[in-house]
Amino acid sequence: MEFGKDTAQNNLLMTIFLEYLERQFDNYPYSEHKDSLYFSRLLGEFSELNIFEELKQYHAWILDQPEEKKIYYRSRFRTWLKTARGFKLNSHHHPYWMRYAQSR
Secondary structure (H helix, E strand, C coil): CCCCCCHHHHHHHHHHHHHHHHHCCCCCCCCHHHHHHHHHHHHHHCCCCCHHHHHHHHHHHHHCCCCCCCCCHHHHHHHHHHHHHHHHHCCCCCCHHHHHHHHC
16 A cells, blocks of 8 residues: 555545544544544655554554553554664564574
C-alpha cells in the first residue's frame, strides 16, 4: 500500500486504516477525526514503509503487552515506524536468522 498523489487510492487506503483501527484493533482509542489526520500525516512521512503491514505487526506486539500497562497507542506507533525506518535504511543489519543462514 503506497500513499501517493492518486486521491481515490489515498481515500481507499485511509478507509482501510480507519476500519482496521475501529473494528479489529482491540482497546485502541479510535477517533475518526484524530486518526484520519494522524494517519494521513504518517502515510506521507513514512512513505517508504508499508504502514499497513507495520500497523498489523504493531497490533500483534500490543496484544503481547501486559494489560495493566498504560499504552499511548499513537505516539508509540510513530516510534515503531521510526524504528522500522531505521532497520530499512541500515540494510547491513540483518536479523539473526539471516546472519545464521549466511554463515552456513
